[in-house]
Amino acid sequence: MDRLGFLTGRAARAVLILFGVIVLNFVLLRLAPGDAASVLAGDQGAADPAFVAELRHDLGLDRSVPEQLWIYTKSLARLDFGQSYRDQRPVVDIIAERLPATLLLTLTAFCFALGTGIALGSIAARHAGSLLDTVLTGISVMFFAMPLFWTGLMAILLFSVWLNWLPSYGMQTVGEGGSDLSLVGDVAVHLILPALTLGLFYMAIYMRVTRASVLDVLDRDFVRTARAKGLKPGLIWRQHVLRNALLPIITFASLQAGQLIGGSILIETVFAWPGVGRLAFDALMQRDYNLLLAIFFITSTIVVVINLAADFLYVAADPRIEMGA
Amino acid sequence: MALPRTPFLRHPGAVAGALILIAILLMAIFAGILFPGDPWRMVARPNLPPFSPGHLFGTDMLGRDLAAGIAHGAQVTLLIALAVTLLAVAFGTAIGAVAGYFGGWVDDVAMRFTEFFQTIPSFLLTVVIVAIVAPSLASIILAIAIVSWPQIARLVRAEVLSLVNQDFVRAARVGGLSTARIIWGHILPNVLSPVIVAASLMTATVILIESGISFLGLGNREFVSWGYLLGTGRTAFRVNWWLSTIPGLAIFLTVLSLNLVGDGLNHWLNPRNSNRGGRA
Numbered sequence: 320m321d322r323l324g325f326l327t328g329r330a331a332r333a334v335l336i337l338f339g340v341i342v343l344n345f346v347l348l349r350l351a352p353g354d355a356a357s358v359l360a361g362d363q364g365a366a367d368p369a370f371v372a373e374l375r376h377d378l379g380l381d382r383s384v385p386e387q388l389w390i391y392t393k394s395l396a397r398l399d400f401g402q403s404y405r406d407q408r409p410v411v412d413i414i415a416e417r418l419p420a421t422l423l424l425t426l427t428a429f430c431f432a433l434g435t436g437i438a439l440g441s442i443a444a445r446h447a448g449s450l451l452d453t454v455l456t457g458i459s460v461m462f463f464a465m466p467l468f469w470t471g472l473m474a475i476l477l478f479s480v481w482l483n484w485l486p487s488y489g490m491q492t493v494g495e496g497g498s499d500l501s502l503v504g505d506v507a508v509h510l511i512l513p514a515l516t517l518g519l520f521y522m523a524i525y526m527r528v529t530r531a532s533v534l535d536v537l538d539r540d541f542v543r544t545a546r547a548k549g550l551k552p553g554l555i556w557r558q559h560v561l562r563n564a565l566l567p568i569i570t571f572a573s574l575q576a577g578q579l580i581g582g583s584i585l586i587e588t589v590f591a592w593p594g595v596g597r598l599a600f601d602a603l604m605q606r607d608y609n610l611l612l613a614i615f616f617i618t619s620t621i622v623v624v625i626n627l628a629a630d631f632l633y634v635a636a637d638p639r640i641e642m643g644a
Numbered sequence: 645m646a647l648p649r650t651p652f653l654r655h656p657g658a659v660a661g662a663l664i665l666i667a668i669l670l671m672a673i674f675a676g677i678l679f680p681g682d683p684w685r686m687v688a689r690p691n692l693p694p695f696s697p698g699h700l701f702g703t704d705m706l707g708r709d710l711a712a713g714i715a716h717g718a719q720v721t722l723l724i725a726l727a728v729t730l731l732a733v734a735f736g737t738a739i740g741a742v743a744g745y746f747g748g749w750v751d752d753v754a755m756r757f758t759e760f761f762q763t764i765p766s767f768l769l770t771v772v773i774v775a776i777v778a779p780s781l782a783s784i785i786l787a788i789a790i791v792s793w794p795q796i797a798r799l800v801r802a803e804v805l806s807l808v809n810q811d812f813v814r815a816a817r818v819g820g821l822s823t824a825r826i827i828w829g830h831i832l833p834n835v836l837s838p839v840i841v842a843a844s845l846m847t848a849t850v851i852l853i854e855s856g857i858s859f860l861g862l863g864n865r866e867f868v869s870w871g872y873l874l875g876t877g878r879t880a881f882r883v884n885w886w887l888s889t890i891p892g893l894a895i896f897l898t899v900l901s902l903n904l905v906g907d908g909l910n911h912w913l914n915p916r917n918s919n920r921g922g923r924a
Contacts, residue, residue, distance in 0.1 A: 464903055466899075585767075
């Protein structure tokens with residue numbers, strides 16, 4: 320299989336997954352109690368059957384199921400997710416407002432998790448069996464077992480309530496004006512606790528995977544050969560071990576993108592971070608299914624795109640893929 | 645299933661995990677005897693801190709005993725975890741076995757289906773399903789199972805693929821056994837040990853997901869799990885810190901012990917696949 324074929328196949332899969340998400344969304348929307356028409360009509364205080372029937376017709380709810388699915392797909396392709404039941408504004412606008420905050424949070428958490436996870440995981444593998452390895456593995460096992468939101472609450476208790484070091488709420492200090500620079504600093508300070516909380520859980524996972532992957536590579540023949548021909552340990556480590564060990568981690572980390580974004584709903588709820596996760600929680604509380612399902616669709620799309628990007632990255636990083644490995 | 649040579653007891657982490665797990669199981673089983681009656685009735689002054697006489701974990705804002713809540717909550721949490729694991733293992737094994745045994749387009753379809761559920765944000769999907777279908781014990785179990793089975797399917801498929809052309813399977817085919825009997829009687833027993841390991845690790849993840857769902861307030865007053873306790877304790881956690889700290893600790897210890905037991909089982913049952921320290 321050549322590179323182009325591999326990537327075309329991956330792109331086709333991505334499209335297939337997106338179509339699956341559309342169908343799933345459509346099914347869930349139909350399962351939701353009360354269709355859009357009755358909710359809209361109820362909001363406007365009218366239970367008049369004729370008015371509801373007219374709304375149903377406008378919304379295409381009186382057509383056949385495949386027709387409705389087609390209409391739905393077309394509207395999603397236009398990024399038209401309809402109105403929020405509660406806010407009476409286009410859902411896509413509401414989400415667009417909140418997306419930057421979530422991207423800031425999840426990207427910070429991801430970079431922290433990947434950086435420290437790979438560093439600590441390879442240190443543990445390099446000293447496998449030592450006390451240091453036991454301590455590092457112990458840390459990873461601990462953070463892997465903590466519920467995200469609980470770690471968040473405990474962090475607030477420790478660093479905000481008892482020590483009073485860091486803010487625990489929102490993204491900015493309320494009523495704080497000032498220069499752009501002080502605003503950046505203010506957001507950064509607010510970012511520390513939520514990003515660390517989200518990041519530590521994934522750090523634990525990346526540490527574990529890195530350690531296993533490095534140990535696996537260390538055992539391979541080419542590393543033995545490199546040692547036998549007398550290469551410097553530092554060179555073997557960088558050129559032979561890390562490069563090979565990190566490849567599976569790229570794929571693995573990209574597959575975790577969905578989980579990371581999903582985890583942000585808990586973290587944003589705990590820290591009142593004004594992102595999409597918090598929005599999903601509010602939509603949940605207000606039974607605003609239109610908004611909730613749009614969030615599900617958009618985050619799924621982001622995840623599919625990230626996975627596809629990781630495939631491209633993988634092809635760029637690993638020449639062996641050309642041989643269909 | 646080949647019998648491992650080293651005893652399970654040689655893995656200290658796994659033994660510690662198993663002991664914690666047994667203690668939690670006993671607490672769940674005997675919750676009704678340890679804390680008889682409705683755990684949600686007022687028994688003492690509200691907001692008693694932990695280690696108050698007679699109330700080890702203190703009381704909440706309505707004077708309910710938190711220790712009783714933890715013990716009864718263990719039943720709900722463990723019941724959900726067990727039910728989800730059974731469902732996910734059954735479904736995942738079925739999909740994986742069929743995909744691996746038949747190969748070809750059946751495998752393709754099954755794997756695309758599996759990939760789909762692995763790609764989409766699974767926690768968000770469980771939340772959406774529970775919210776839309778209305779929170780109940782059944783909907784929570786089903787929603788978590790829907791996002792949990794794919795890893796079992798992938799595992800079973802890979803194992804079946806490695807077995808399907810081996811001599812004992814060919815012999816069974818030549819012997820005229822039905823496909824169902826070959827898969828059930830000859831292939832699946834050989835897949836059992838990695839599935840047991842994956843199931844024990846999955847139970848831990850399920851507890852984390854369930855606690856997250858209940859924490860968001862999607863639980864139900866009729867089945868109070870640890871996550872639900874944590875979520876309700878959260879409103880006053882800056883003052884009554886124990887109301888969210890202690891249920892969280894219970895979740896943490898259970899998940900930790902399940903992971904330790906799972907890792908121990910993995911070293912024990914599949915010594916070749918596990919990465920033990922000291923190899924390099």
